Amino acid sequence: MTGQSGGDDVVIEEYAVEDGGPYGVTAGPDGALWFTLVRSGRIGRFAPGGGVTGFALDPDAGPTVITAGPDGALWFTEHRADRIGRITTAGEVSGVAAASGSGPYGITAGPDGALWFTESTGDRIGRVSVSGEVTGFPLPVTGGFPAAIAAGSDGALWFTLNQANAIGRITVSGEVSVHPLPTPDAGPVGITAGPGGALWFVEIAAGQVGRITPDGVVTEFPLPDRAARPHAITAVDGACWFTEWGGNRVGSITGAGVVTAHELPTPGAEPHGIAVGPDGALWVALESGALARVGVG
Numbered sequence: 001m002t003g004q005s006g007g008d009d010v011v012i013e014e015y016a017v018e019d020g021g022p023y024g025v026t027a028g029p030d031g032a033l034w035f036t037l038v039r040s041g042r043i044g045r046f047a048p049g050g051g052v053t054g055f056a057l058d059p060d061a062g063p064t065v066i067t068a069g070p071d072g073a074l075w076f077t078e079h080r081a082d083r084i085g086r087i088t089t090a091g092e093v094s095g096v097a098a099a100s101g102s103g104p105y106g107i108t109a110g111p112d113g114a115l116w117f118t119e120s121t122g123d124r125i126g127r128v129s130v131s132g133e134v135t136g137f138p139l140p141v142t143g144g145f146p147a148a149i150a151a152g153s154d155g156a157l158w159f160t161l162n163q164a165n166a167i168g169r170i171t172v173s174g175e176v177s178v179h180p181l182p183t184p185d186a187g188p189v190g191i192t193a194g195p196g197g198a199l200w201f202v203e204i205a206a207g208q209v210g211r212i213t214p215d216g217v218v219t220e221f222p223l224p225d226r227a228a229r230p231h232a233i234t235a236v237d238g239a240c241w242f243t244e245w246g247g248n249r250v251g252s253i254t255g256a257g258v259v260t261a262h263e264l265p266t267p268g269a270e271p272h273g274i275a276v277g278p279d280g281a282l283w284v285a286l287e288s289g290a291l292a293r294v295g296v297g
Helices: none
Strands: 003-007 010-016 025-027 033-037 042-047 051-056 063-068 074-078 083-087 093-097 104-109 115-119 124-128 134-138 146-151 157-161 166-170 176-180 188-193 199-203 208-212 218-222 230-236 239-244 249-254 259-263 271-276 282-286 290-296
Touching: 010 259, 025 063, 025 282, 033 063, 033 271, 033 282, 042 063, 063 104, 074 104, 083 104, 104 146, 104 157, 115 146, 124 146, 157 188, 166 188, 188 239, 199 230, 208 230, 230 271, 239 271, 249 271
Parallel strands: 025 271, 146 188, 188 230
Antiparallel strands: 003 010, 010 290, 025 033, 033 042, 042 051, 063 074, 074 083, 083 093, 104 115, 115 124, 124 134, 146 157, 157 166, 166 176, 188 199, 199 208, 208 218, 230 239, 239 249, 249 259, 271 282, 282 290
């Protein structure tokens, strides 16, 4: 463990994993945390109390976001290699090619038993079955940089359009709609299904958290520090938690829009991905080379 901070019934502990550290993180079906290492081109596994294991990919893979799949494996995007990767809990790595020049970024398990991903430079949303069949769905905007993606309570997939300043929705049959944001140049990135059946997202350029209902009504909540640069977001126990890349904090927001922020122990930690762990705590990927455990209560 590399550091600890506390207060307001929130205790944050940091665990060193690898220099040039993790970017995306998710809970695995094996009770461990799995994370991507963009710089070293590796997938990491952290078992609390059991140490760290690394699994090598192609050097130019650029693994970015990782999620648990419906088949008991972990699936991840290879942003630089234009691939969707898969790793079993035993460490067996495989993958399938996405479209050339597509820049896959976000990925999530869909309600149809497939994995859905964003093509940040391909202007498409992709779908890959657990057997490896890939389908791409063109978006009605160009240069929108689709980023994070999440399954909504309405049975559709919702995603952020970072450069188009909008939130997108795609059905499992491929029908797309786009909802512009009220704040210009807000730069939405992370998105998650959250309280009230809505989708909650962060606006990295505007320093805000947003909410969009299934029928497309958008509400925005300014953060106390507008330079916080919120990046990723997840939901647990009726609230949403997000990383503040610029503020070196982890923040939370209730369904009513009340925001609280918590300092990370290490200055300049650069928090990116965030996920609910197998232990019910929040786990945060820190580019400083650690995973942070955020325990509430």
